[in-house]
Amino acid sequence: MxxxxxxxxxxxxxxxxxxxxxxxxxxxxxxxxxxxxxxxxxxxxxxxxxxxxxxxxxxxxxxxxxxxxxxxxxxxxxxxxxxxxxxxxxxxxxxxxxxxxxxxxxxxxxxxxxxxxxxxxxxxxxxxxxxxxxxxxxxxxxxxxxxxxxxxxxxxxxxxxxxxxxxxxxxxxxxxxxxxxxxxxxxxxxxxxxxxxxxxxxxxGAQDILLDEQHQKAECFDPYGNEHVTLSLDGTVLLPGGGAGPAWALTFDPDLKSLNWRRIFKLEARIRANVLEKQYQMWLKHFTVYAKRNGIDIAGKDGAIEAIAKFKATCDMESLPTVARLKASFFALVENALNDPVGGDRMHNFLIESA
Known part of the structure; x- marks a missing residue:
């Protein structure tokens, strides 16, 4: 949870x-x-x-x-x-x-x-x-x-x-x-x-939260306890090539204990279809609008790096917690890619094209 x-x-x-x-x-x-x-x-x-x-x-x-x-x-x-x-x-x-x-x-x-x-x-x-x-x-x-x-x-x-x-x-x-x-x-x-x-x-529905798909006892969260799940896009490949969009990877921590919860609530599928595939291009537009309104020229890679560093701090202002976490994780990956001496130019070109 x-x-x-x-x-x-x-x-x-x-x-x-x-x-x-x-x-x-x-x-x-x-x-x-x-x-x-x-x-x-x-x-x-x-x-x-x-x-x-x-x-x-x-x-x-x-x-x-x-x-x-x-x-x-x-x-x-x-x-x-x-x-x-x-x-x-x-x-x-x-x-x-x-x-x-x-x-x-x-x-x-x-x-x-x-x-x-x-x-x-x-x-x-x-x-x-x-x-x-x-x-x-x-x-x-x-x-x-x-x-x-x-x-x-x-x-x-x-x-x-x-x-x-x-x-x-x-x-x-x-x-x-x-x-x-x-x-x-x-x-x-x-x-x-x-x-x-x-x-x-x-x-x-009426699924048994205590059992997995083989009807064996599974790890289960206490909804009134103190254990929370963190979510990130670690492992995602933003530019896989061939004109394809990002190859999304969802990382949950703890992984094993959250497995049955994710299965019952179809979290991976819902997040991919309703958030990532649906919204990531809009997030990129949010970024370019932010840079323009704040007078940051992203035509150069240094400007793009400056804008990303500032923009990612605003992601937690999203009203939906899961969207906020995913958006922040997405732009952390973009920032790392921009600072990569090998792939930085490719990521910068992608941001310019997305604008």
């Missing part, structure tokens, strides 16, 4: 933590041969009034309990492990961590949990933390928007997400671990990420 989410945005996580505790207590009661409490009786006092507004919770909770009632003790132990394990953030992102899925072994329990937590996820837009004037989702949206200086999706750095405004539609709130596979994390803010519409609907 190019940047990460503020952990403060997960503070109002009482809906998920309450549901998980209620289900855990019901499973423990069944294990001891006792009758679980009713749903509303299980909810802690501070949240009773909010849960009471959501009329489907008791029935969905009851359906979950009934699917667990006839099971063997060992099976209920597996459910307890899944309930905790699917919410073990950030430990579950480790490549050797188990995924704790139960869809294959206990499909009816999985489906009951999914129904409950999908309903709970929808209620994030309605319920308010006691004492707050905003819904849980509204508060989350404000905190994330304030944290992201560019307002861009951190998975691509190319798509602006809508700002908090009553006249605008909130950005997609993606289940980082898909609710279809990890239902117990379906309302956990630690598993939810505001995401650009294209990234969410066209690329990620």
């Amino acid at each position: 190019f940047f990460t989410y503020p952990i403060a945005a997960t503070n109002d996580n009482w809906l998920s933590s309450t549901l998980l505790a209620v289900l855990h207590d019901a499973l423990v009661a069944l294990q001891h041969g006792e009758e679980p409490l009713g749903f509303q009786a299980s909810v802690p006092e501070p949240y009773k009034s909010e849960f009471a507004r959501c009329h489907k919770f008791p029935a969905l909770y009851g359906a979950f309990v009934e699917t667990c009632r006839p099971l063997q003790a060992e099976q209920r132990d597996d459910i307890v492990l899944a309930l905790a394990g699917q919410n073990q953030f950030p430990e579950l992102f480790a490549i050797n961590a188990p995924s704790h899925g139960i869809a294959g072994t206990l499909p009816t329990v999985h489906d009951a949990a999914r129904s409950l937590f999908e309903y709970a996820f929808g209620k994030l837009s309605d319920l308010k933390t006691p004492g707050s004037g905003e819904t849980v989702r509204g508060r989350y949206h404000h905190l994330v928007h304030d944290h992201f200086a560019s307002g861009c999706c951190p998975f691509c750095g190319l798509e602006i997400m809508e700002a908090p405004d009553p006249d605008l539609v909130d950005p997609d709130l993606d289940h980082y671990l898909a609710v279809s596979k990890y239902p117990f994390a379906g309302a956990n803010l630690r598993n939810l990420t505001a995401m650009g519409t294209n990234c969410n609907r066209s690329y990620k």
Whole structure:
């Protein structure tokens, strides 16, 4: 990821933590041969009034309990492990961590949990933390928007997400671990990420972020962690010859850990088609206009070198972070080529022709 989410945005996580505790207590009661409490009786006092507004919770909770009632003790132990394990953030992102899925072994329990937590996820837009004037989702949206200086999706750095405004539609709130596979994390803010519409609907969808294309456990970023990916055009050949445009090379650091993220979000293809091939000639025009407006004559190579050195410092003013990084990297390559005693004249001629 190019940047990460503020952990403060997960503070109002009482809906998920309450549901998980209620289900855990019901499973423990069944294990001891006792009758679980009713749903509303299980909810802690501070949240009773909010849960009471959501009329489907008791029935969905009851359906979950009934699917667990006839099971063997060992099976209920597996459910307890899944309930905790699917919410073990950030430990579950480790490549050797188990995924704790139960869809294959206990499909009816999985489906009951999914129904409950999908309903709970929808209620994030309605319920308010006691004492707050905003819904849980509204508060989350404000905190994330304030944290992201560019307002861009951190998975691509190319798509602006809508700002908090009553006249605008909130950005997609993606289940980082898909609710279809990890239902117990379906309302956990630690598993939810505001995401650009294209990234969410066209690329990620319900793909399992923890698995690679061979369905093996893969390296995975923690969206609320501190690890960021850097991007450059190191290795690009600007003038490959034969009248061809640049032979682009994209360098991500870290490389291996970012591989699955890049695959799921089709980053290389999107960057090549939508940014590099589409915009690099426009960038060159930006450069020539800049040089002219600043009175720098690029007809001579020394003038071109002076102009490039000054112009590349403006590239980080691009509003889209990924475009800013690529543009700065592109002109760093141009500057190196101009200063190359062997290929400098060729690059200078290319800049003059592009003007």
